[in-house]
Amino acid sequence: MEPVNLFDLAAKQSQWLAVRQSAIASNIANVNTPGYTAGDVEPFDKVLDRTAVSLNATQAGHLGTAATNAGFTVKPEEPTGSIMPSKNTVVLENELMKAGEVRRSFELNTAIVKAFHSMMMMAVKS
Amino acid sequence: MDALTAALKVAASGLGAQSERLRVVSENLANAQSTGDTPGADPYRRKTISFVSQLDRSSGGSLVEVSSIDRDPAAFPVEFQPGNEAADDKGYVKMPNVNVLIEMADMSEANRSYEANLQVIKQARDLISMTIDLMRNQ
Amino acid sequence: MIGGIGGIGALQLKPEIGGTDAATNLFQGGAAPLTGTDIGTTFAEALSQAASKTVGTLQNAEQVSLQALKGDADTRQVVDAVMSAQQALQTAVAIRDKVVSAYLEVSRMGI
Numbered sequence: 001m002e003p004v005n006l007f008d009l010a011a012k013q014s015q016w017l018a019v020r021q022s023a024i025a026s027n028i029a030n031v032n033t034p035g036y037t038a039g040d041v042e043p044f045d046k047v048l049d050r051t052a053v054s055l056n057a058t059q060a061g062h063l064g065t066a067a068t069n070a071g072f073t074v075k076p077e078e079p080t081g082s083i084m085p086s087k088n089t090v091v092l093e094n095e096l097m098k099a100g101e102v103r104r105s106f107e108l109n110t111a112i113v114k115a116f117h118s119m120m121m122m123a124v125k126s
Numbered sequence: 127m128d129a130l131t132a133a134l135k136v137a138a139s140g141l142g143a144q145s146e147r148l149r150v151v152s153e154n155l156a157n158a159q160s161t162g163d164t165p166g167a168d169p170y171r172r173k174t175i176s177f178v179s180q181l182d183r184s185s186g187g188s189l190v191e192v193s194s195i196d197r198d199p200a201a202f203p204v205e206f207q208p209g210n211e212a213a214d215d216k217g218y219v220k221m222p223n224v225n226v227l228i229e230m231a232d233m234s235e236a237n238r239s240y241e242a243n244l245q246v247i248k249q250a251r252d253l254i255s256m257t258i259d260l261m262r263n264q
Numbered sequence: 265m266i267g268g269i270g271g272i273g274a275l276q277l278k279p280e281i282g283g284t285d286a287a288t289n290l291f292q293g294g295a296a297p298l299t300g301t302d303i304g305t306t307f308a309e310a311l312s313q314a315a316s317k318t319v320g321t322l323q324n325a326e327q328v329s330l331q332a333l334k335g336d337a338d339t340r341q342v343v344d345a346v347m348s349a350q351q352a353l354q355t356a357v358a359i360r361d362k363v364v365s366a367y368l369e370v371s372r373m374g375i
Binding site for chain 3: 122
C-alpha cells in the first residue's frame with residue numbers, strides 16, 4: 001500500500017467523528033419519538049476501503065475533501081433486544097457510550113495532529 | 127452546516143421538546159385534584175404530548191418537534207364526596223383522569239432525556255473547542 | 265539528554281553513561297571515546313547515527329499514529345511513541361543548530 005498522508009487521514013477521521021456525533025445527537029433527541037429508528041454512520045474502515053484511492057495524497061498541504069458530510073452515509077441500525085410498543089429503537093445507554101467513544105477518539109485525533117504539526121514547525125524553524 | 131453545529135441544533139430541539147413535555151406533566155400534576163365547579167360538571171382532563179421527528183435538510187440531522195398536545199380520552203374516575211360543589215344528586219364527584227404515579231414516572235423519564243440532550247450539547251461544544259485549540263499556542 | 269546537548273556545545277563527545285533511555289540518547293551504541301587524531305571520523309559516525317535514529321523514531325511514531333487514527337492502537341503506545349519522536353527531533357534540531365553555528369564560527373576565524 002502506498003504511504004498515506006497522516007494529516008489527510010486525521011482530517012478524514014475527524015469529519016467522520018463529527019458526522020457520528022450528529023447521528024448520536026439525532027438518536028438522543030428522538031429517544032421518545034414513536035416509530036423512530038436509531039441510526040449510525042458506516043464504520044470508518046469501510047469508509048477507508050471505499051476511498052482508498054483518494055487518500056494516497058502525497059502532496060503536502062492537500063487537505064482532501066471539503067467539510068461536507070458527502071462521504072459518509074448514516075444507515076439505520078438493526079434493532080437488537082426488545083421491541084418497544086412505540087417501535088422506537090433508541091437505547092439511551094448505548095448512545096451515551098458511543099458518545100464517550102467519539103470523544104476519546106476525537107481527543108486522540110487532535111492531540112496527534114497538534115504533536116505532528118509542532119514537530120514540523122520545529123524542524124522548519126531555524 | 128458542518129456536522130458538529132448540526133449536532134448542537136438537533137440536541138437543542140431535543141431540549142425544547144423535553145421541556146414542553148415537562149410543562150405538560152407539571153400541568154397534569156398541579157391539576158390532579160381539580161374538579162368542576164357546578165354539580166355534574168367535568169373536571170380537568172389530562173393532557174398528553176406527542177413527538178414527531180423532522181429531517182432537517184440543511185444539517186442532515188433528525189430534529190424532534192412537538193406534533194400536538196391532546197387530551198387523554200380515558201374516562202373520569204368517580205369518588206363519593208357529597209359535600210363537594212361538583213357532586214351530583216347521588217353525591218358522586220367526577221375526578222380528573224390523572225394518575226399521579228404515572229405522571230411522576232413520566233417526569234423522571236423526561237428529566238433523563240433532558241439530561242442526555244444536555245450532555246450532547248456539552249460534548250459537541252467541547253469537540254468544536256478542541257478543534258479550534260489546534261491553532262492556539264503556536 | 266541535557267548533558268548530551270551541552271557536550272555538543274563544547275564540541276566534545278562523551279558517550280552517555282546510564283541516565284537517559286535509549287530512545288532519546290542518540291549517542292549510545294557506538295560513539296567511541298575520542299582520541300586526538302580520530303575526531304573527524306568519530307564525529308561523522310556519531311552524527312549519522314543520530315540522524316538515522318531520529319528518522320527511525322519519527323517513522324515509528326507516524327506508523328503508530330496512523331494505526332490509532334484507523335481505530336486500533338493502544339493509547340499509551342501512541343503517546344509514548346509521539347513523545348519519543350518529539351524528544352528525538354528536538355535533540356536533532358539542537359544538534360543541527362549547534363553544528364551550523366560552529367561551522368560559521370570556524371569559517372570566520374582568521375587563517
